[in-house]
Amino acid sequence: MDKLGDHISHQFDEELEEIRNRVMQMGGIVEQQLSDAIKALTDRDEALAEIVVTSDYKVNALEVQIDEECTQIIAKRQPAASDLRLVIAVIKTITDLERIGDEAERIGRMAMHFAEAKSDNKMITGIIHLGERVHHMLHDSLDAFARMDVERAIEVAHQDLKIDKQYESILRELMTYMMEDPRSIPEVVNMMWSARALERIGDRARNICEYVIYLVKGKDVRHISLEQVERDTRKE
Amino acid sequence: MDKLGDHISHQFDEELEEIRNRVMQMGGIVEQQLSDAIKALTDRDEALAEIVVTSDYKVNALEVQIDEECTQIIAKRQPAASDLRLVIAVIKTITDLERIGDEAERIGRMAMHFAEAKSDNKMITGIIHLGERVHHMLHDSLDAFARMDVERAIEVAHQDLKIDKQYESILRELMTYMMEDPRSIPEVVNMMWSARALERIGDRARNICEYVIYLVKGKDVRHISLEQVERDTRKE
Numbered sequence: 001m002d003k004l005g006d007h008i009s010h011q012f013d014e015e016l017e018e019i020r021n022r023v024m025q026m027g028g029i030v031e032q033q034l035s036d037a038i039k040a041l042t043d044r045d046e047a048l049a050e051i052v053v054t055s056d057y058k059v060n061a062l063e064v065q066i067d068e069e070c071t072q073i074i075a076k077r078q079p080a081a082s083d084l085r086l087v088i089a090v091i092k093t094i095t096d097l098e099r100i101g102d103e104a105e106r107i108g109r110m111a112m113h114f115a116e117a118k119s120d121n122k123m124i125t126g127i128i129h130l131g132e133r134v135h136h137m138l139h140d141s142l143d144a145f146a147r148m149d150v151e152r153a154i155e156v157a158h159q160d161l162k163i164d165k166q167y168e169s170i171l172r173e174l175m176t177y178m179m180e181d182p183r184s185i186p187e188v189v190n191m192m193w194s195a196r197a198l199e200r201i202g203d204r205a206r207n208i209c210e211y212v213i214y215l216v217k218g219k220d221v222r223h224i225s226l227e228q229v230e231r232d233t234r235k236e
Numbered sequence: 237m238d239k240l241g242d243h244i245s246h247q248f249d250e251e252l253e254e255i256r257n258r259v260m261q262m263g264g265i266v267e268q269q270l271s272d273a274i275k276a277l278t279d280r281d282e283a284l285a286e287i288v289v290t291s292d293y294k295v296n297a298l299e300v301q302i303d304e305e306c307t308q309i310i311a312k313r314q315p316a317a318s319d320l321r322l323v324i325a326v327i328k329t330i331t332d333l334e335r336i337g338d339e340a341e342r343i344g345r346m347a348m349h350f351a352e353a354k355s356d357n358k359m360i361t362g363i364i365h366l367g368e369r370v371h372h373m374l375h376d377s378l379d380a381f382a383r384m385d386v387e388r389a390i391e392v393a394h395q396d397l398k399i400d401k402q403y404e405s406i407l408r409e410l411m412t413y414m415m416e417d418p419r420s421i422p423e424v425v426n427m428m429w430s431a432r433a434l435e436r437i438g439d440r441a442r443n444i445c446e447y448v449i450y451l452v453k454g455k456d457v458r459h460i461s462l463e464q465v466e467r468d469t470r471k472e
Contacts, residue, residue: 071324078314088307091327175421182418185411189428196432 012077019069019090020146023097026062027142030097033059033104034138034201037111038131041124041194046115052108059101063094082215089215093145096204100138103197103204107131110194117187123177126170127195133163134198134205141205141212150216154230157209163202170195248313255305255326256382259333262298263378266333269295269340270374270437273347274367277360277430282351288344295337299330318454325451329381332440336374339433339440343367346430353423359413362406363431369399370434370441377441377448386452390466393445399438406431 033052040049070087073079079087114124137159144153171192178188217232269288276285306323309315315323350360373395380389407428414424453468 071320074310074324075316075320080311084307084311088310088327091324092331095328095331171425175425178414178421179418182415185414185421189407189411192425192428 009077012079012083015069015073015077016083016086019066019073019087022062022066022069023090023093024142024146026059026066026094026097027138027145029059029062030101030104031135031138031142033101034107034131034135037104037107038128038135040108040111041114041131042128044111044115046112049108049111049115053105053112056101056105059098063098066094067091082218085215085218089211092211093208096207100201100204103201106197107194110190110197113187113190123174123184123188123191126166126173127191127198130163130166130170130195130198133159133166134201137163137202138205141208144209144212148212148216150213153209153212157206160202160206163199167195167199167202245313248315248319251305251309251313252319252322255302255309255323258298258302258305259326259329260378260382262295262302262330262333263374263381265295265298266337266340267371267374267378269337270343270367270371273340273343274364274371276344276347277350277367278364280347280351282348285344285347285351289341289348292337292341295334299334302330303327318451321451321454325447328447329444332443336437336440339437342433343430346426346433349423349426359410359420359424359427362402362409363427363434366399366402366406366431366434369395369402370437373399373438374441377444380445380448384448384452386449389445389448393442396438396442399435403431403435403438 033055036048037052039045040052070091073087074084077083137156140152140156140159143149144156174188174192174195178185269291272284273288275281276288306327309323310320313319373392376388376392376395379385380392410424410428410431414421
């Protein structure tokens with residue numbers, strides 16, 4: 001683990017710690033949004049879906065606030081090396097968290113439609129399963145962020161491949177449904193958007209893992225293969 | 237327009253200018269990617285589509301490079317106020333540009349499918365029209381960035397509403413096609429993804445406009461309505 005401390009200013013340490021806590025707080029809300037959205041889909045719970053849709057403002061407010069704190073820290077403390085990387089990783093992480101919140105809101109909207117419709121439960125099973133896997137990945141990526149654990153981050157980033165495969169298989173299944181029963185098209189298209197939203201959340205959770213690697217290793221891994229990063233990490 | 241100059245260090249000015257030029261260079265490549273992707277769709281040009289799909293690495297490389305330069309500038313120059321805002325706006329802008337490149341790549345992939353398929357030209361007309369509008373908006377948002385023109389940025393951000401409306405209407409049209417001819421479903425679903433990719437590019441172009449406003453006004457406008465920003469800008 002990287003040493004983030006050793007500052008002359010004790011207050012600076014506290015500010016950095018405060019920012020990390022804020023990110024975890026924002027991550028917790030976003031995670032809750034996602035699990036509520038999936039639960040609303042599963043239980044056809046319109047009231048819960050509405051809560052998801054209407055509480056995105058909390059995530060937005062936190063993003064603006066943390067962003068502002070980061071800017072102030074850079075201006076006031078002029079951090080260098082790993083501290084600066086932390087602040088920049090935070091700025092990037094909260095952007096992804098905010099967008100995950102947007103996707104959860106989208107899923108919440110779909111859940112509101114499903115709650116009204118009389119659709120086949122069978123169709124939705126795959127999406128719920130995908131949702132659980134994505135939620136798991138988001139949780140783990142935030143965990144890797146909290147611990148600044150590079151190996152865990154690499155491991156979690158790998159989960160994105162499985163999510164992509166499962167997503168592709170759901171799409172094929174949904175297309176078959178549509179072809180078999182064209183009247184189901186509008187509803188199945190809605191499900192496709194939900195599946196897509198989940199797949200995108202997986203991408204963003206992977207981004208968060210990559211920021212952890214960047215933060216600890218000082219290496220930008222966004223456009224390198226995970227295998228390469230893994231090899232490099234083992235060598236060190 | 238904001239005064240970005242007045243530095244003791246002439247070299248610092250040059251570095252900031254260099255970063256802005258880099259962003260414009262990256263923006264130019266992304267714009268080209270998008271217009272090539274749309275052209276490949278229009279002309280069913282498989283070779284051009286392939287160029288779009290295989291040249292995303294240029295955009296990725298530029299993102300990593302500019303990001304690195306920004307981090308170094310912060311560490312070395314410890315910029316304050318408007319200079320710091322510029323650097324942070326650049327970090328955010330290039331993230332959006334890179335994702336626009338990803339979406340253009342996706343459209344390129346769809347264009348490769350269309351080039352092979354014998355699909356109805358009628359279906360694709362709406363998407364091409366949307367593509368042109370989105371390309372226009374991206375161009376204008378980069379223009380607002382280059383000039384640091386807040387009023388233009390507000391105006392351009394407004395275009396996103398029209399894009400969203402056009403996108404919704406294309407979706408309705410595509411769903412009707414699918415219901416009328418279920419055999420067309422796999423291909424129409426591909427078109428839906430293209431339309432979605434274009435809509436997302438519109439969102440990201442809007443983000444760029446918002447960074448311009450943030451940069452010049454020092455106000456975070458991401459979660460405020462454009463009308464509010466417009467009123468505030470007029471008041472000043």
